[in-house]
Each structure stands twice: as structure tokens, then as C-alpha cells.
Amino acid sequence: DGGITQSPKYLFRKEGQNVTLSCEQNLNHDAMYWYRQDPGQGLRLIYYSQIVNDFQKGDIAEGYSVSREKKESFPLTVTSAQKNPTAFYLCASSSGSTFRTGELFFGEGSRLTVL
């Protein structure tokens, strides 16, 4: 079945460590996104990518990095520079004939806890 796969589902990290969250999609979507969700807050955009080898910072990119070497994959690295990394991370991709009007689909999320 087509969809978005995020891994791992749960991740624990010690302070000072970098971690990478995986996001893979087989929907043949050009656009991919990373959002962060915290209790009591709406989703906030970290990074997005419209095409392979191109990505843009969202509203809260500091302390994060991404790559887009393949259309299907958009991994997110949470670096030690991120001050408050404990959160639920959601990957999404966008469909449609044009980038702006496409419907957004989400993965199941990755929960990162910093010990």
C-alpha cells in the first residue's frame, strides 16, 4: 500500500547526541515536510522540500538539518544545538498536479525523548 513510513516510532537520546529520523514515501510526491508537535500547540513547520536536492527552512529550523537526495526520502537530523528536542515529529508529503493545491498526507510520527 502507498503511504509514508517514519522510523523509529520511539527514540530516546542523551543530551549532546545527534539523532536522525527517517521518512520514506512511495506516493511519488514531489513535496515533503517535517513538522513538530508539542502538547497544547499546533503543528510547527521545521523544513520542507519541493524537489530533490532542494529544501527550505520553516518556522523553527534552528537545531535541525535535512537532506533530500532521493524523491522518496527526507530524513531529519535533530542536532545537539536544538535546545528542547523532546517532541512528536511528523513527516508529510504533498500530492496534486501543482505544488500549491495538493492534499497533504502524514506518516505515523516519531516520538523523541531526551533523557
Add this chain to the structure above:
Amino acid sequence: KQEVTQIPAALSVPEGENLVLNCSFTDSAIYNLQWFRQDPGKGLTSLLLIQSSQREQTSGRLNASLDKSSGRSTLYIAASQPGDSATYLCAVRGNSGYALNFGKGTSLLVTP
């Protein structure tokens, strides 16, 4: 900056009731609006997508309307069921066109 507000923040209704969830946004120049459902600890599931040229969309017991001029959308759920219990999020794709701005959601509990 586009601000998206959802009212109420939480709602509890008995099974069988029809209900309306509200979403308002500050910038009426939007490309589309999307309603999602989120179960605890899970990702978001797309329910309905309304393009800026449309007034409403329907899927089963769900109906979403869009009034761009007033900056409002409503999600109507008919004959609610306990399985409808979840958080419902509204998101707007605005002028920038690159990503959605989300509301904080309405937490719905449907009691048997």
C-alpha cells in the same frame, strides 16, 4: 502571518448527536483548507480538502464548508459515534503556498 483558530478546544457529546467544529483564519487569500483527524499518539489522517474555489466538500457523515471572505470553515459531523472521538485539526495553505498553517485542534469525545 496566517493565524488559524479552532473553537471549541474540547467538546463532549452523546452518541447520535450532530455537531459542528469551527475553524477561522486571519488571511482570506488561501489556496486550500484541509481538515484532519488525529488519534492519540498517531499521525494525522486527511478527512477533507477544500480548494479555494470550492464552497464545500462531503465524505460520508462529514461535510466541510469554506467561506473565504469571512475567514471561516466548519466541519459538520452527522450522527456522531464513539469511534469519532479524536482531535480534529484544521489547516490552511496560504499565500506562500509551501506549507500549511495549523490550528491547535478540537478534542472531541463522543460518549455511548
